[in-house]
Amino acid sequence: xSDRIFGVFGMILAAGYVFAxxxxxxxxxxxxxxxxxxxxxxxxxxGLSGAVIALRPDPEPHWPALGRLAELAAAVVVLILxxxxxxxxxxxxxxxxxxxxxxxxxxxxxxxxxxxxxGTSIGIYVTFHLILGLSLAKxxxxx
Amino acid sequence: MELLANLGDGFAIALSWQNIGLALLxxxxxxxxxxxxxxxxxxxxxILIPLAFTMGLGATPSxxxxxxxxxxxxxxxxxxxxxxxIPGDEPAMMTCLDGHPMAKKGLAGEALSLSGIAxxxxxxxxxxxxxxxxxxxxxxxxxxxxxxxFALFALAFMTLGGVSSTNQAKSxxxxxxxxxxxxxxxxxxxxxxxxxxxxxxxxxxxDFLVAIVGLFALSEVFIFxxxxxxxxxxxxxxxxxxxxxxPVSMIRQTTPTMLRTSFLGFIAGVLPxxxxxxxxxxxxxxxxxxxxxxxxxxxxxxxGVAAPEAGNNAAAGGALVPMLALGVPGSGTTAVLLAVLLAxxxxxxxxxxxxxxxVVWGLIAALxxxxxxxxxxxxPMVGLFTRVLMIPSRILMPIVAMVSFVGIxxxxxxxxxxxxxxxxxxxxxxxxKLDVPLVPVILGTLLGNAMENxxxxxxxxxxGNWWTLADSPLSIALWTVAIIxxxxxxxxxxxxxxxxxxxxxxxxxxxx
Numbered sequence: 001x002s003d004r005i006f007g008v009f010g011m012i013l014a015a016g017y018v019f020a021x022x023x024x025x026x027x028x029x030x031x032x033x034x035x036x037x038x039x040x041x042x043x044x045x046x047g048l049s050g051a052v053i054a055l056r057p058d059p060e061p062h063w064p065a066l067g068r069l070a071e072l073a074a075a076v077v078v079l080i081l082x083x084x085x086x087x088x089x090x091x092x093x094x095x096x097x098x099x100x101x102x103x104x105x106x107x108x109x110x111x112x113x114x115x116x117x118x119g120t121s122i123g124i125y126v127t128f129h130l131i132l133g134l135s136l137a138k139x140x141x142x143x
Numbered sequence: 144m145e146l147l148a149n150l151g152d153g154f155a156i157a158l159s160w161q162n163i164g165l166a167l168l169x170x171x172x173x174x175x176x177x178x179x180x181x182x183x184x185x186x187x188x189x190i191l192i193p194l195a196f197t198m199g200l201g202a203t204p205s206x207x208x209x210x211x212x213x214x215x216x217x218x219x220x221x222x223x224x225x226x227x228x229i230p231g232d233e234p235a236m237m238t239c240l241d242g243h244p245m246a247k248k249g250l251a252g253e254a255l256s257l258s259g260i261a262x263x264x265x266x267x268x269x270x271x272x273x274x275x276x277x278x279x280x281x282x283x284x285x286x287x288x289x290x291x292x293f294a295l296f297a298l299a300f301m302t303l304g305g306v307s308s309t310n311q312a313k314s315x316x317x318x319x320x321x322x323x324x325x326x327x328x329x330x331x332x333x334x335x336x337x338x339x340x341x342x343x344x345x346x347x348x349x350d351f352l353v354a355i356v357g358l359f360a361l362s363e364v365f366i367f368x369x370x371x372x373x374x375x376x377x378x379x380x381x382x383x384x385x386x387x388x389x390p391v392s393m394i395r396q397t398t399p400t401m402l403r404t405s406f407l408g409f410i411a412g413v414l415p416x417x418x419x420x421x422x423x424x425x426x427x428x429x430x431x432x433x434x435x436x437x438x439x440x441x442x443x444x445x446x447g448v449a450a451p452e453a454g455n456n457a458a459a460g461g462a463l464v465p466m467l468a469l470g471v472p473g474s475g476t477t478a479v480l481l482a483v484l485l486a487x488x489x490x491x492x493x494x495x496x497x498x499x500x501x502v503v504w505g506l507i508a509a510l511x512x513x514x515x516x517x518x519x520x521x522x523p524m525v526g527l528f529t530r531v532l533m534i535p536s537r538i539l540m541p542i543v544a545m546v547s548f549v550g551i552x553x554x555x556x557x558x559x560x561x562x563x564x565x566x567x568x569x570x571x572x573x574x575x576k577l578d579v580p581l582v583p584v585i586l587g588t589l590l591g592n593a594m595e596n597x598x599x600x601x602x603x604x605x606x607g608n609w610w611t612l613a614d615s616p617l618s619i620a621l622w623t624v625a626i627i628x629x630x631x632x633x634x635x636x637x638x639x640x641x642x643x644x645x646x647x648x649x650x651x652x653x654x655x
Contacts, residue, residue: 006577010316017323020338027333032607033599035330035337042326046319052312061576064369075368076569079544083561086552095548099541105368106537120542124549134197134553 003057010050017043075105090139091129096121146274153504156203157512165200165208166509170516173215176232178223178528181367181536182543183232184216184419184459185475185582186359190543192483193352193550202487203502207509209483210463213476214266214510217419217459218517221258221452222528226251234419234455237427241440241447248443252385257393257445258452259521261401263514265453268405269412269460270510273467276413277496277503280468284493289601290612294621296594299471302415302628303583311633313579321587322594324349331592332599344559351482351588353551353560357567358574358581359479360547365572367540384526389445397449400430408454412461415628418474422458423451460510467491467503471590475582482589 021039064072082098100117108116128134156162176187188209195205220235225242238258245254287295300318327338328348339345404426411422430450431440440447459476466477470492484491489499496503521528551564571581598612605611613622 002577024337025335027335030333031599032603035333035335038595038598039326042319042322045315049312049316058310058578068369072365072369076565079565083558095545099545102541102544103537106540107371108537116538116541120545124545128549132198
């Protein structure tokens, strides 16, 4: 079933891609092929392979239970928040929280969670910023 | 003799303090990455690329660092295969078959040192193969026009599917997806924006480094979160190694095996679409057919340890040949290495050999140096790396995730890129669950623009005649190979791949 849905999704994606490709405004100065042809070829392959996947699906993959999916979704949200907060809170603070969250969700105890969070953040800051001179996000405190 | 002179120049470049230091660092990190299940050569190299950039390394030093990681990972993968029966990376899965039984018999140290020697032989011979074969391939590549290049790119995509997935439709899908992603941004020939939906950040196109780190490294973190695999695989097991040098008789017994499988592995590496995993697989299968008269393979036969290790290291060297000489990588990790070259504004292919000989020969010399370093690290110091196996992934994975973010943020300093990377991470996770190979996606985003430019150049030169794509004997030959490469696995390859994928660990799902 997963593959059938995936295949149909592929075909819809291909259709959307064709639609977007046809909407490309051509410039008056163009080569013999133009900017649309290659995307249209790709769309054809995308659509065809989507159709084949839908018609001849593989055995069902092993999907995680709903609880695990929620876990993944939560991790994605945390990482997005991390990306957004990076320029606001500064590298060290944001990274400490994100790393601690991941460590906690992977099964660390409270003490280890704090240690991984602080250790990762400070370790990266020292290695990459202080030693190698990489510019990291500066927060209100300058680190 | 010109060859030796070139090689001499290469050594002059590689033997600077900085380059030796980078090779040493790369070998060390690579062995660790190979040894840790969940971090393979492709994600290892992927995480380090942005760092190599932001550190402001030049082309040759970056390549030396990253190919040392690549070679190192090929060595390191065997450690957990032998000690834990869990392949450290995908190419090492065949080493489990005889390596772990040897360790159970109390011969862990012998198995580790023998496989270290086999790795060295494989990689050493393959580097010579690279020196001899790449310049010949360059001569052929000089005959290529745009139409031939277009056919060559098509060949790379069509044959890649043959090994990287059990389902050709899925690898075609993956390739189309990657190529489609590459078309995002301002069209290089006419200057019109495509598929940008008015988002200014997309005008430059998607940065393929962002795609690579997301697809490879971040999706790995998601897989670990999903299975909540937080412990260390080595937890609660005693890792005794014992004697660190194999008896001379064992080396003598396995020498013919090493030589044969190095050759075979190298060929497997050069072929488009095949990588180190296939190299070790066919090496083991062939050796088993050839010398296993008493049926000792699978019960801890030293030859069964030497064969896949020589094979996968030789294939790793072989895979560099098409990447350097044609600019068309045949495996996941060489695709990532191609990204390094492209990001440094160096176009691999025949011109690389004439315009940047220092890069090519410096790299080759560094490979020799790295190989000796790895031999030294992997036999006397192997105990150090076995300790690394004790690091639980609940500590390792947050570090991997954060280093990925740092690398990408370091390149552009933009939050938008980080969000795109998270998107790629989620996409990579979903594709892996659906058994869609990731390597064609990466290759598509990398080669998409070059492929389209060659197509348009070829057709434009011939005044809009599309048949120009297949009217020289060379391009017809390339198309023929491409079509055979795509169709053949559908007919005969299903059985071979089923056997190969049976052994595949879910965690090692990023094919190399």
